[in-house]
Amino acid sequence: MTGLLLSLVLIPAAAAVAAAWSTARAVRAIAVAASALTAAGAVWAATTVWSGPYRDLFGELPWLAGIADSLVFGVLLDPLSTTLLLVVTLIGFLTVLYSTAYLSTANRGHATPDHDQPRYYFWLLAFLASMTGVALSPNYLQLFVFWEMTTVCSYALISFYRDRDGLRAGFKALVMTGAGGMFFLVALLILFVNTGSFDFDAAARLPGPLRGWFVVLLMVASWAKAAQVPFHTWLPDAMAAPTPISAYLHAAAMVKAGVFLMARTVAAGWEVPLPVALVLGGMALLTIFVALSFYFVQDDLKRLLAYSTIAHLGYVLLGIALGGLGSSTALRGGILHILCHGFGKATLFLCAGAVAYATGSRSISALGGVARSMPLTATAFFVGTAAVTGIPPFACFWSKLMILAGALELPGAIGPTLVVVLLAESLISFSWMLYVGQKVFFGATTPVAMVHKDPPPAMSISLVVLMLGCLAAPAVGLALLWR
Numbered sequence: 462m463t464g465l466l467l468s469l470v471l472i473p474a475a476a477a478v479a480a481a482w483s484t485a486r487a488v489r490a491i492a493v494a495a496s497a498l499t500a501a502g503a504v505w506a507a508t509t510v511w512s513g514p515y516r517d518l519f520g521e522l523p524w525l526a527g528i529a530d531s532l533v534f535g536v537l538l539d540p541l542s543t544t545l546l547l548v549v550t551l552i553g554f555l556t557v558l559y560s561t562a563y564l565s566t567a568n569r570g571h572a573t574p575d576h577d578q579p580r581y582y583f584w585l586l587a588f589l590a591s592m593t594g595v596a597l598s599p600n601y602l603q604l605f606v607f608w609e610m611t612t613v614c615s616y617a618l619i620s621f622y623r624d625r626d627g628l629r630a631g632f633k634a635l636v637m638t639g640a641g642g643m644f645f646l647v648a649l650l651i652l653f654v655n656t657g658s659f660d661f662d663a664a665a666r667l668p669g670p671l672r673g674w675f676v677v678l679l680m681v682a683s684w685a686k687a688a689q690v691p692f693h694t695w696l697p698d699a700m701a702a703p704t705p706i707s708a709y710l711h712a713a714a715m716v717k718a719g720v721f722l723m724a725r726t727v728a729a730g731w732e733v734p735l736p737v738a739l740v741l742g743g744m745a746l747l748t749i750f751v752a753l754s755f756y757f758v759q760d761d762l763k764r765l766l767a768y769s770t771i772a773h774l775g776y777v778l779l780g781i782a783l784g785g786l787g788s789s790t791a792l793r794g795g796i797l798h799i800l801c802h803g804f805g806k807a808t809l810f811l812c813a814g815a816v817a818y819a820t821g822s823r824s825i826s827a828l829g830g831v832a833r834s835m836p837l838t839a840t841a842f843f844v845g846t847a848a849v850t851g852i853p854p855f856a857c858f859w860s861k862l863m864i865l866a867g868a869l870e871l872p873g874a875i876g877p878t879l880v881v882v883l884l885a886e887s888l889i890s891f892s893w894m895l896y897v898g899q900k901v902f903f904g905a906t907t908p909v910a911m912v913h914k915d916p917p918p919a920m921s922i923s924l925v926v927l928m929l930g931c932l933a934a935p936a937v938g939l940a941l942l943w944r
Contacts, residue, residue, distance in 0.1 A: 641685020791867020830906030
């Protein structure tokens with residue numbers, strides 16, 4: 462099992478190196494093969510979780526002998542890591558497949574010459590390897606190493622086009638998420654100095670006040686990585702990246718690393734200080750409604766989806782915060798939302814990419830009647846909308862249901878109040894996304910939308926598989942988390 466899990470990191474890492482030295486035609490084949498093997502290996506590994514968690518430490522730092530646990534590198538596969546692993550590898554494969562058609566000179570939104578292909582796939586495969594490492598890390602030290610690797614990869618991918626907007630957005634993301642990494646590093650040092658361990662459950666041995674500061678530092682790191690208030694501004698600007706990158710980094714991968722950190726912390730089995738859990742939940746609610754307020758002033762379809770992502774990451778952190786307050790149902794619902802939102806939002810982002818590929822525009826006000834010539838893309842957009850806003854039986858209905866049910870497990874009026882507030886947000890969000898979908902895909906066909914067909918097969922196949930994932934993801938997640 463250890464060899465299989467290590468291969469999930471090593472295969473995309475080796476493919477990234479090979480991609481950097483390959484021709485444009487060869488690099489596509491290398492990327493598709495490596496990401497497909499990684500996804501298949503992750504699915505195979507996931508089938509073993511039902512027999513119990515698997516943990517193996519084998520890498521040591523000799524200079525820590527007698528000071529701390531010398532075995533500090535290895536692998537961990539449990540329901541939480543499996544959830545992120547499936548999101549990262551399955552959507553990673555579909556992103557690579559989609560990219561083989563999207564990154565071309567035929568793209569009316571942003572033509573990409575062949576000589577830029579190796580650079581793109583190098584960083585995308587390196588990112589896939591880094592996120593797989595995040596998911597499988599058995600302790601905070603290894604998690605921090607891969608966490609920082611994702612920061613570097615995201616900078617390179619966001620600024621891929623090397624234009625003014627892309628370079629500024631990439632640098633902004635690097636600074637803000639890198640600052641969050643500094644908070645993570647300080648928390649890591651506090652844990653090491655006071656417990657001599659990097660294990661996820663070592664925080665139970667910290668003195669009470671110090672434990673509170675430890676969680677606060679990780680919470681700030683999580684906010685920065687997951688684009689939560691007050692660090693939320695980098696994510697909409699990061700839409701300067703190629704759309705497949707937006708779908709992967711900002712729906713399925715990088716931002717999910719932030720919420721994964723808090724999920725791993727709260728799920729470690731030790732008691733999170735009550736004030737910290739309340740702050741985490743309060744800031745999650747604030748982020749949800751701050752993001753919602755920006756929906757109504759967006760004309761760029763991708764920026765609208767970016768603010769929706771920010772809100773849904775708030776849902777994940779709210780479920781985790783309720784878990785810190787004692788609701789195991791809400792904690793599992795928050796973790797399930799990582800998987801469900803990943804498939805729903807990736808579907809929407811890749812629909813936006815398909816529209817831009819065919820029309821050259823992402824402007825909501827300029828588009829109309831696209832469904833007449835792109836029926837598959839239109840269908841996928843509305844399936845993705847139903848999935849992320851929580852319309853049964855699609856993905857996020859189940860995760861939101863668990864979060865709301867978990868809220869009702871708490872004593873007093875806080876549970877019913879949260880249910881009312883979150884149902885109101887879901888209704889507003891669904892109504893606005895439905896309005897935008899009708900504006901873009903129905904009505905009179907605008908001049909910019911005079912196109913003739915859905916996107917090429919590689920892009921269309923990715924959309925079809927993601928639509929199926931919007932139905933299948935909750936079944937897989939529920940089986941993992943409620944076994």
